[in-house]
Amino acid sequence: MNGRLALCLVVVGCVVYSDAAFGTSWLQVQGQLNDVDVGQSGVWGCNAANDIYFRLSTEGSADHVGTDWLHIAGKLKQINVGKDIVWGVNSGNNIYVRNGIHHDNPEGTGWEQIEGSLTQVSVSSSNNEVWGVNVNSNIYRRTGITSENLKGSGWEQIDGGLKWVSVGEAGVWGVNSQDNIYYRSQTGYGQSGKGKVRNMIYFVTARSFPFFY
Numbered sequence: 001m002n003g004r005l006a007l008c009l010v011v012v013g014c015v016v017y018s019d020a021a022f023g024t025s026w027l028q029v030q031g032q033l034n035d036v037d038v039g040q041s042g043v044w045g046c047n048a049a050n051d052i053y054f055r056l057s058t059e060g061s062a063d064h065v066g067t068d069w070l071h072i073a074g075k076l077k078q079i080n081v082g083k084d085i086v087w088g089v090n091s092g093n094n095i096y097v098r099n100g101i102h103h104d105n106p107e108g109t110g111w112e113q114i115e116g117s118l119t120q121v122s123v124s125s126s127n128n129e130v131w132g133v134n135v136n137s138n139i140y141r142r143t144g145i146t147s148e149n150l151k152g153s154g155w156e157q158i159d160g161g162l163k164w165v166s167v168g169e170a171g172v173w174g175v176n177s178q179d180n181i182y183y184r185s186q187t188g189y190g191q192s193g194k195g196k197v198r199n200m201i202y203f204v205t206a207r208s209f210p211f212f213y
Contacts, residue, residue: 039081039125
């Protein structure tokens with residue numbers, strides 16, 4: 001029984017580190033952006049003037065570079081893409097979500113301001129978990145998010161201090177003002193909640209892998 005389990009783990013490891021996951025080459029796409037993000041709701045970005053753009057034909061699971069950029073009304077300095085929702089912050093650190101996103105209308109219907117102030121926000125494209133940081137490097141997690149209420153209902157402050165945070169299937173990651181890297185344990189691969197923080201260190205082999213203490 002243990003031997004079979006070990007074999008399954010080896011197979012999973014081979015999938016994770018498959019060379020196919022790294023692609024073959026870079027393809028330049030027309031346009032200029034200073035922030036871009038991709039999720040189940042497609043590719044979204046904003047430029048140096050805080051203009052917002054959506055890449056047509058990139059929503060869902062399409063493995064496609066898209067067809068053109070669609071200008072979206074509004075102004076954001078940073079944007080992040082979830083499933084049927086997009087989050088962003090503007091130059092005043094006000095928080096916004098894009099409502100009305102679905103298969104027949106992938107660009108959505110309009111922006112709605114969310115209470116609070118953040119300098120950066122991140123949303124998981126798998127479960128719409130939302131985390132963000134403010135000007136004081138305080139960390140916040142959005143509470144009350146459900147399939148019926150994608151924008152949630154409140155903010156919960158999380159211990160620690162980060163200048164940038166990112167959330168996805170591999171959990172919640174971040175960097176602080178000294179560029180140290182942190183991983184929030186018990187937040188990855190289907191888990192939800194605030195988890196607990198772990199500092200990251202590395203050991204060197206033929207390939208460097210992180211481990212935690």
